Amino acid sequence: MTTVGIIGAGGISGVHIAGWLQLGVDVVVHSMAGAPELVARHGGQVAASLHDLLARCDVVDICTPTYTHRALVEAAAAAGRDVICEKPFALTVEDTEAMIAACAAAGVGLYPAHVVRFFPEHAVVHDAVERGTLGTLAVQRYDRQGGMPVAPWFLDEELSGGIIMDLMIHDIDFARWNAGPVASLRAVRSVPDGSGTVAAQVVLTHASGSVSSIGGVWSARPVAFRTRFEVAGTGGVLRYDSATNPATWVNGAVVGADGYAPKAAIGESPYLTELREFLTAFQGGPQPRVTAADGLQAVRLADAARRSLTLGEAVTVPAEQPADQPTELEEAR
Amino acid sequence: MKVALMSFAHTHALGYARLLAAMPDVELLTSDPDAATRPPGESGGATLAAELGVDYVDTYDELLAWGPDAVVVCSENTRHRAHVEAAAAAGAAVLCEKPLATSVADAEAMVAACATAGVPLMVAFPVRFSPAFADLREQHRAGTIGKVHAITGTNNGQVPAARAWFTDPDLAGGGAMTDHTVHLADLVDALLDGVPAVRVHATANNLLHPDAAVETAGIVTVTYADGTNLTIDCSWSRPASHSIWGGLTMSVVSDAGLIDVDPFAPSVSGWSETAANELALGYGPNLDESLLATFLSAVRTGATPQPDGHVGIRTTAIVEAAYRSWRERRVVEVNPAGRPAAATA
Numbered sequence: 001m002t003t004v005g006i007i008g009a010g011g012i013s014g015v016h017i018a019g020w021l022q023l024g025v026d027v028v029v030h031s032m033a034g035a036p037e038l039v040a041r042h043g044g045q046v047a048a049s050l051h052d053l054l055a056r057c058d059v060v061d062i063c064t065p066t067y068t069h070r071a072l073v074e075a076a077a078a079a080g081r082d083v084i085c086e087k088p089f090a091l092t093v094e095d096t097e098a099m100i101a102a103c104a105a106a107g108v109g110l111y112p113a114h115v116v117r118f119f120p121e122h123a124v125v126h127d128a129v130e131r132g133t134l135g136t137l138a139v140q141r142y143d144r145q146g147g148m149p150v151a152p153w154f155l156d157e158e159l160s161g162g163i164i165m166d167l168m169i170h171d172i173d174f175a176r177w178n179a180g181p182v183a184s185l186r187a188v189r190s191v192p193d194g195s196g197t198v199a200a201q202v203v204l205t206h207a208s209g210s211v212s213s214i215g216g217v218w219s220a221r222p223v224a225f226r227t228r229f230e231v232a233g234t235g236g237v238l239r240y241d242s243a244t245n246p247a248t249w250v251n252g253a254v255v256g257a258d259g260y261a262p263k264a265a266i267g268e269s270p271y272l273t274e275l276r277e278f279l280t281a282f283q284g285g286p287q288p289r290v291t292a293a294d295g296l297q298a299v300r301l302a303d304a305a306r307r308s309l310t311l312g313e314a315v316t317v318p319a320e321q322p323a324d325q326p327t328e329l330e331e332a333r
Numbered sequence: 334m335k336v337a338l339m340s341f342a343h344t345h346a347l348g349y350a351r352l353l354a355a356m357p358d359v360e361l362l363t364s365d366p367d368a369a370t371r372p373p374g375e376s377g378g379a380t381l382a383a384e385l386g387v388d389y390v391d392t393y394d395e396l397l398a399w400g401p402d403a404v405v406v407c408s409e410n411t412r413h414r415a416h417v418e419a420a421a422a423a424g425a426a427v428l429c430e431k432p433l434a435t436s437v438a439d440a441e442a443m444v445a446a447c448a449t450a451g452v453p454l455m456v457a458f459p460v461r462f463s464p465a466f467a468d469l470r471e472q473h474r475a476g477t478i479g480k481v482h483a484i485t486g487t488n489n490g491q492v493p494a495a496r497a498w499f500t501d502p503d504l505a506g507g508g509a510m511t512d513h514t515v516h517l518a519d520l521v522d523a524l525l526d527g528v529p530a531v532r533v534h535a536t537a538n539n540l541l542h543p544d545a546a547v548e549t550a551g552i553v554t555v556t557y558a559d560g561t562n563l564t565i566d567c568s569w570s571r572p573a574s575h576s577i578w579g580g581l582t583m584s585v586v587s588d589a590g591l592i593d594v595d596p597f598a599p600s601v602s603g604w605s606e607t608a609a610n611e612l613a614l615g616y617g618p619n620l621d622e623s624l625l626a627t628f629l630s631a632v633r634t635g636a637t638p639q640p641d642g643h644v645g646i647r648t649t650a651i652v653e654a655a656y657r658s659w660r661e662r663r664v665v666e667v668n669p670a671g672r673p674a675a676a677t678a
Contacts (some may be wrong), residue, residue, distance in 0.1 A: 119547040138540040139568045141552040145591055186534045188484040191560035199586040200482030201564040203552050213552045213566050215485045221590035232570035234541055313664050314534060
């Protein structure tokens with residue numbers, strides 16, 4: 001029986017623990033706060049300490065704030081455990097490289113939880129791109145809009161990396177997955193004011209010449225979460241808007257204690273799909289659709305976007321290493 | 334009122350001709366001498382005028398000698414300047430198809446020529462007459478949506494197939510960035526009340542139409558003096574076989590939340606068995622009609638119609654900067670920077 005050790009008990013932990021329990025694995029949780037409550041809601045057991053968690057599990061699932069990832073990945077690797085780490089891997093390229101090196105040295109697996117690749121509407125589009133349905137990609141457009149995150153660390157640029165590193169990295173990764181390596185990029189962000197609303201725009205120029213426009217919003221107003229995209233190539237165009245694609249649409253609400261709200265309109269949770277794919281890989285199955293190298297490149301691009309903000313200038317991105325060759329990093333260590 | 338239509342080069346000319354011909358108080362005369370230089374198969378000249386049922390003369394000299402009160406210029410982009418200057422010299426009020434010009438120098442010369450002649454110059458940006466946009470602008474002015482934090486816009490369409498000049502850099506001045514950046518630049522100019530654009534970044538490609546001598550996809554980011562960022566997808570990314578030409582959308586991040594304006598959304602949709610394609614029956618107002626009504630009313634009253642030549646200069650400056658940015662692969666300053674909004678009054 002596999003045991004997964006979840007570190008952290010925040011928002012993403014609740015989604016992951018539900019997925020793990022559905023997959024039939026045992027779960028232990030360690031967190032600085034909230035672990036007993038999380039376990040009470042979903043199931044599993046509370047670990048007495050990080051040390052206790054690492055001793056009891058086969059796979060570590062790191063669901064903590066970004067700035068804590070490196071130390072926890074290194075601890076998990078030192079304990080010889082395979083690791084799943086919430087995105088972004090880390091705030092800096094240096095930390096991410098250290099995490100990958102630690103796992104490589106320990107001979108354990110490491111995957112970044114870029115869950116957007118597992119969302120079914122994104123997955124069907126990527127499949128279509130892979131099959132050649134859209135021909136040569138020329139232009140992609142992504143929007144990701146929601147309310148401001150509740151946990152305060154997200155809003156602290158030093159701790160989360162801000163909206164580009166935390167939110168827009170999803171679409172940066174997905175655009176790169178579709179159109180290939182990025183050659184240069186430019187980012188702009190709204191001027192901070194008392195309102196708290198943050199809006200950023202990132203434009204990628206891929207090595208192929210293809211271009212991508214990515215918008216992200218953390219709105220101070222309570223707004224419904226919305227994603228939309230359009231992917232256009234020589235073979236046609238695909239578009240999606242979460243606001244116009246409800247399988248169930250409710251006008252009016254609340255009968256009974258919790259009120260009616262559609263809960264599983266699109267079938268399996270993409271988080272469950274993601275965790276199953278990682279677990280299967282740890283057990284000797286095929287490589288998952290997102291790898292540590294992808295997670296590192298996503299951090300490189302988000303980091304370059306943050307530099308672009310600081311510099312007020314477009315930033316060139318160094319060419320990617322071919323994925324099937326050992327990286328300089330691996331050779332150096 | 335005597336209204337002259339110079340050139341059928343831009344296909345919008347056909348719509349203007351039909352609308353003007355139907356106005357009881359307008360006498361319309363047209364001329365399209367450059368039709369002969371178009372590739373075989375492209376419509377134009379006296380034949381097209383006959384099809385439209387409008388009067389026609391063979392030369393611009395005859396057209397302007399007729400003494401029009403107003404001239405609508407629908408020629409190829411790089412010919413706008415000569416035609417606007419000729420119309421102004423003939424003492425006519427001018428409505429020029431967008432973009433006003435393909436360089437700031439040309440746009441400024443055209444504004445100066447009209448000022449010298451004492452005639453109004455208006456640029457054909459019909460989308461700002463959409464009720465959805467007009468409402469947004471009014472509510473922004475009234476303070477209902479608070480501060481605008483960021484804007485993204487799309488103006489996608491098919492690669493213009495009816496006229497080859499759209500993809501001829503000598504006649505068009507450029508491709509999708511020339512054609513499809515200016516509508517959104519105009520809307521944001523109106524929304525922000527003339528706050529000048531200060532910095533531009535652009536990237537583009539011709540992957541969708543590798544044989545085209547111009548860019549066919551592009552993304553332009555404009556930063557305005559008040560810090561507002563606007564990113565425009567100006568791509569000709571709508572497939573040629575699509576039943577709908579394209580569209581324009583604008584998403585505004587404001588203190589009031591997220592506001593999406595889609596002027597062309599009002600339509601009944603379905604499927605055509607005969608065309609084996611989507612069927613969309615737009616039922617929104619005819620924006621060209623509002624544009625022409627505004628222009629002709631200004632000609633009658635002597636008022637300055639908006640969007641005027643200064644809007645034309647500001648939007649042209651953004652496109653000019655976009656090409657400079659794309660060429661030099663860096664963020665560039667907009668020239669002329671800091672032109673005050675008061676200059677439009």
